[in-house]
Amino acid sequence: MDLNLLEKISDFEWRIPKHGKMRVPGIIFASEELILNMDMKVYEQVTNVAALPGIVQGSYAMPDAHWGYGFPIGGVAAFDPDNEGVVSAGGVGFDISCGVRLLSTGFKREEFEPYKEQLADALFAHIPAGVGSKSRINLTMKQMDDMLHGGAVWAVKQGYGEWDDLERIEDNGRVEGALPEHVSEHAKKRQKNEMGTLGSGNHYLEIQEVQTIYCEKTAAAFGLAQGDVVVSIHCGSRGLGHQIGTDYLRSMLIYAQEHGIQLIDRELACAPIRSPMGERYLGAMRSGINCALANREIITHFMREVFQNEMPGTQIKLIYDVSHNTCKEETHQVEDKTMRLFVHRKGATRAFGPGHPQLTKAFSHVGQPVIIGGSMGTASYVLVGVASAEHKSFGSACHGAGRAMSRHQATKQWRGSEIIERLAQQGILIRSSSYRGVAEEAPEAYKNVDFVVDSAQASGLTQKVAKLKPIVCVKG
DNA sequence: ATGTAC
Numbered sequence A: 001m002d003l004n005l006l007e008k009i010s011d012f013e014w015r016i017p018k019h020g021k022m023r024v025p026g027i028i029f030a031s032e033e034l035i036l037n038m039d040m041k042v043y044e045q046v047t048n049v050a051a052l053p054g055i056v057q058g059s060y061a062m063p064d065a066h067w068g069y070g071f072p073i074g075g076v077a078a079f080d081p082d083n084e085g086v087v088s089a090g091g092v093g094f095d096i097s098c099g100v101r102l103l104s105t106g107f108k109r110e111e112f113e114p115y116k117e118q119l120a121d122a123l124f125a126h127i128p129a130g131v132g133s134k135s136r137i138n139l140t141m142k143q144m145d146d147m148l149h150g151g152a153v154w155a156v157k158q159g160y161g162e163w164d165d166l167e168r169i170e171d172n173g174r175v176e177g178a179l180p181e182h183v184s185e186h187a188k189k190r191q192k193n194e195m196g197t198l199g200s201g202n203h204y205l206e207i208q209e210v211q212t213i214y215c216e217k218t219a220a221a222f223g224l225a226q227g228d229v230v231v232s233i234h235c236g237s238r239g240l241g242h243q244i245g246t247d248y249l250r251s252m253l254i255y256a257q258e259h260g261i262q263l264i265d266r267e268l269a270c271a272p273i274r275s276p277m278g279e280r281y282l283g284a285m286r287s288g289i290n291c292a293l294a295n296r297e298i299i300t301h302f303m304r305e306v307f308q309n310e311m312p313g314t315q316i317k318l319i320y321d322v323s324h325n326t327c328k329e330e331t332h333q334v335e336d337k338t339m340r341l342f343v344h345r346k347g348a349t350r351a352f353g354p355g356h357p358q359l360t361k362a363f364s365h366v367g368q369p370v371i372i373g374g375s376m377g378t379a380s381y382v383l384v385g386v387a388s389a390e391h392k393s394f395g396s397a398c399h400g401a402g403r404a405m406s407r408h409q410a411t412k413q414w415r416g417s418e419i420i421e422r423l424a425q426q427g428i429l430i431r432s433s434s435y436r437g438v439a440e441e442a443p444e445a446y447k448n449v450d451f452v453v454d455s456a457q458a459s460g461l462t463q464k465v466a467k468l469k470p471i472v473c474v475k476g
Numbered sequence B: 001a002t003g004t005a006c
Helices: A030-037 A040-047 A108-127 A141-157 A163-168 A185-191 A214-224 A238-258 A276-310 A388-393 A407-415 A416-425 A436-438 A449-459
Strands: A009-012 A013-016 A027-028 A054-066 A073-079 A086-088 A099-108 A204-215 A228-235 A270-272 A317-323 A324-333 A336-348 A371-374 A380-385 A429-432 A460-474
Touching: A009 A238, A013 A040, A027 A040, A030 A449, A040 A054, A040 A073, A054 A436, A054 A449, A086 A185, A086 A276, A086 A336, A086 A380, A099 A108, A099 A163, A099 A185, A099 A276, A099 A371, A108 A204, A108 A228, A108 A276, A108 A429, A108 A460, A141 A163, A141 A276, A141 A416, A185 A238, A204 A214, A214 A380, A214 A460, A228 A276, A238 A270, A238 A276, A276 A317, A276 A324, A371 A449, A380 A449, A416 A429, A416 A436, A429 A436, A449 A460
Parallel strands: A027 A054, A429 A460
Antiparallel strands: A009 A013, A013 A027, A054 A073, A073 A336, A086 A270, A099 A228, A099 A317, A204 A228, A204 A460, A324 A336, A371 A380, A380 A460
8 A cells, every 4th residue: 555645643543534525534553564565455445435424433444454345354434323324234244243252271281282183183073164064053944043033142042152151252142133034045044054163264263372461460350371271263154144245235236226326336335224224234234143153152062072072171261252244333432422323343353441331240340352363373362452442443453464465366375285284393283174275374375463463552452461372273 | 254156
């Protein structure tokens, strides 16, 4: 991206001044180096989003931003429902409520070391992963609707997961306002036997070691100490979310045509929040969120079964579960006004600071855990929400490393088998059904997650708590 | 991300 197009606010905050059809400025939170390496497409997409009806305050890009469908991945935008505000399927993303959860195993690295090979094999055997992976759970259409209403709460009621998990999931494991009747039959059929599956792409289940602690007090509040063995699960709403995105993108395009709405980019198809189309999408999207929350809960259950078999007596506790592809109705302060807004976070994590009324008791005094999934074989981070993010980004932070290179380009440059061998030499075990998938996820195909997280902290969006180093990675 | 193109 050309720095000459931006106004520098600080070393880590840059403004795209309002021009053309923009209703608000664009703001990119990143170091000069990250911005120089960002695609011009990010500039275009942040600018296009700024022109959507009802957008409030700014169109934001996080330090991990890259080119996405319509909205950039790493994009945050909030809309006023009472002033023409819209909801956009491309603004949520196709993998609705894709997210990461972090769990503690109670083991230290030295205790775990002798078990790592057998755990890697058992997890890979027990948890379905890869393109089109199928589950041993097969839901009826009635059960699908119950799941879409109930999210992780439904999963726990079915015997997958533990009751104590729920208060450690965003929205306590289930969002209100899901309307499964607005999810197509086709979407539900695709998902019937995909509950508890990892999927492919950048999704994974990883066993990690807490390598560095940046803030002892917050780490202790989260239940993390140096040398602890933890598990991260990164996945979303699988075929269901994707089908909802596909269905509503088409419907929103037709809606725009019928209502004479001019779209700068067809990929930004959207509908007013206060319209039948907007309400139907929101109801379907919330069903997608519940599906992803249930999916991560079921995968957690399968993972706990594996630990129970291989290391009997293990108690695995959920630390937190965040989503990073959502649109949520939230209360925010805009200048001196309190507003109800619909906040799109696409490849961006909610990051509420201490004292935020939506946080559960466990985190109300310390701030929300923000879990950053790094790329395969590289570090992940645990961050904490800070109050300053509230007025900067509607309480949002980055979500991962962010791609630096397309999947196609990555497969031309690396071979999966070589990457697995190289990581094995570093003591990192990869288990995957697809060499091509591994090549697409080569560490070098991503931005440096350290730089992304440092930028997020320096720009006042979040604070570092801990750095996690991979030990075992089960990939799709 | 995705039954990696209806």
